[in-house]
Amino acid sequence: xxxxxxxxxxxxRHQEILEAAARVITDRGLAETRxxxxxxRCGVSPGLILYYFESKDRLxxxxxxxxxxxxxxxxxxxxRRLTTAxxxxxxxxxxxxxxxxxxxxxLEEWALWVEIWxxxxxxxxxxxxxxxxxxxxxxxxAEIVRSGRDSGEFPPGDDADELGVQIGALIDGLAIxxxxxxxxxxxxxxxxxxxxxxxxxxxxxPEPATA
Amino acid sequence: xxxxxxxxxxxxRHQEILEAAARVITDRGLAETRxxxxxxRCGVSPGLILYYFESKDRLxxxxxxxxxxxxxxxxxxxxRRLTTAxxxxxxxxxxxxxxxxxxxxxLEEWALWVEIWxxxxxxxxxxxxxxxxxxxxxxxxAEIVRSGRDSGEFPPGDDADELGVQIGALIDGLAIxxxxxxxxxxxxxxxxxxxxxxxxxxxxxPEPATA
DNA sequence: CCTGAATCTGAATCATCAGTCAAACCCGGT
DNA sequence: ACCGGGTTTGACTGATGATTCAGATTCAGG
Numbered sequence: 419x420x421x422x423x424x425x426x427x428x429x430x431r432h433q434e435i436l437e438a439a440a441r442v443i444t445d446r447g448l449a450e451t452r453x454x455x456x457x458x459r460c461g462v463s464p465g466l467i468l469y470y471f472e473s474k475d476r477l478x479x480x481x482x483x484x485x486x487x488x489x490x491x492x493x494x495x496x497x498r499r500l501t502t503a504x505x506x507x508x509x510x511x512x513x514x515x516x517x518x519x520x521x522x523x524x525l526e527e528w529a530l531w532v533e534i535w536x537x538x539x540x541x542x543x544x545x546x547x548x549x550x551x552x553x554x555x556x557x558x559x560a561e562i563v564r565s566g567r568d569s570g571e572f573p574p575g576d577d578a579d580e581l582g583v584q585i586g587a588l589i590d591g592l593a594i595x596x597x598x599x600x601x602x603x604x605x606x607x608x609x610x611x612x613x614x615x616x617x618x619x620x621x622x623x624p625e626p627a628t629a
Numbered sequence: 630x631x632x633x634x635x636x637x638x639x640x641x642r643h644q645e646i647l648e649a650a651a652r653v654i655t656d657r658g659l660a661e662t663r664x665x666x667x668x669x670r671c672g673v674s675p676g677l678i679l680y681y682f683e684s685k686d687r688l689x690x691x692x693x694x695x696x697x698x699x700x701x702x703x704x705x706x707x708x709r710r711l712t713t714a715x716x717x718x719x720x721x722x723x724x725x726x727x728x729x730x731x732x733x734x735x736l737e738e739w740a741l742w743v744e745i746w747x748x749x750x751x752x753x754x755x756x757x758x759x760x761x762x763x764x765x766x767x768x769x770x771a772e773i774v775r776s777g778r779d780s781g782e783f784p785p786g787d788d789a790d791e792l793g794v795q796i797g798a799l800i801d802g803l804a805i806x807x808x809x810x811x812x813x814x815x816x817x818x819x820x821x822x823x824x825x826x827x828x829x830x831x832x833x834x835p836e837p838a839t840a
Numbered sequence: 841c842c843t844g845a846a847t848c849t850g851a852a853t854c855a856t857c858a859g860t861c862a863a864a865c866c867c868g869g870t
Numbered sequence: 871a872c873c874g875g876g877t878t879t880g881a882c883t884g885a886t887g888a889t890t891c892a893g894a895t896t897c898a899g900g
Binding site for chain 4: 428431462463464465466469
Binding site for chain 2: 886887888889890891
């Protein structure tokens with residue numbers, strides 16, 4: 419069964435190239451990413467990259483959403499382990515604060531988001547993808563709020579989807595600051611503010627009940 | 630006095646090129662901006678652009694901060710006309726919501742901000758400039774809060790600078806959404822949310838007193 | 841009118857990449 | 871051992887676009 423074996427390899431190569439592309443984009447920025455760089459990361463020749471992807475643009479588009487997907491799934495898996503909504507909210511904030519956790523993959527994720535935003539402004543195909551990714555991000559916040567209300571942890575209040583939009587925007591905005599100028603806003607400060615504003619908007623006690 | 634006359638012209642040209650560059654960046658995006666485009670906007674030859682600026686990079690850097698400055702000053706002038714802090718806050722939100730006011734210059738401003746963020750991630754020179762611009766933006770919010778408290782319009786509460794950071798981040802985050810996918814978040818929605826969250830965090834009545 | 845410096849032009853130079861392609865290579869099946 | 875298709879290479883092509891430069895042009899001052 420050559421077919422199966424070869425196809426398996428092909429799939430791995432695809433993924434390998436996507437990961438390499440995502441890493442190069444994080445390092446050098448979308449605009450400075452060359453096919454040559456991606457090839458070097460993979461240890462292959464430039465020609466091979468275009469053997470697997472029809473064009474550079476197409477590859478970059480796929481790499482951006484691929485990486486975002488990967489991060490999102492890791493986050494969802496992580497959150498599912500926690501039991502209370504309060505814990506899940508705090509963990510979401512931790513995971514979203516660039517540089518707070520030693521696991522610095524988070525830094526990469528935000529760098530990629532900024533690239534997505536900039537390119538989506540002019541690339542309708544990416545804009546469509548970005549909207550899906552965005553909605554998913556806001557939903558995961560709204561979901562925490564809903565589950566907290568269902569369990570009686572959080573009081574009833576404003577529409578959960580709306581809170582998802584608001585808190586999501588707050589986190590996005592703060593993350594940009596942290597990402598850019600450490601000097602003005604440290605990761606720990608960002609976390610504190612997210613929890614403070616979160617508790618005001620959602621209505622839970624600023625200090626954890628189980629502290 | 631040839632000197633004076635010529636210098637005056639030189640200064641105009643400088644500015645003319647910066648404005649043209651800013652407009653091209655908004656239209657085509659930083660990455661797609663060519664010297665040729667800027668020259669065409671000005672109705673001059675490409676060579677002249679590099680007669681006035683030592684390099685394309687340098688020109689783009691200056692254009693970004695020049696345009697941001699222009700918008701900021703226009704906004705500050707606009708806000709100064711209003712008397713109550715409540716009015717100033719609402720006007721700030723109006724001015725910051727892409728596409729809310731017919732004056733669509735605001736759209737441009739946000740598009741430029743995203744370009745600034747992306748480039749500042751890798752360009753320390755721009756990062757330094759961006760930090761200054763950012764601080765100014767957050768300060769103008771904090772200033773409104775302070776003046777409202779001084780006049781007794783707003784109740785005392787959390788540190789005004791901190792509110793500046795939080796509300797600034799919220800506006801940034803929402804503006805990105807609005808800028809990207811109208812379908813999910815309309816300008817009017819963004820304004821409503823900013824006012825709602827603003828009133829909760831600052832502590833003023835959701836509805837204007839003079840309504 | 842002349843002159844010289846500042847301004848401006850546009851063609852030429854030079855580097856950089858995306859994308860192509862013919863040939864080489866690898867490997868499973870026969 | 872050999873065949874043939876899926877992989878891989880790396881040199882090549884073409885386009886693009888920043889930057890340079892050798893003049894043309896303009897104009898204030900004499």
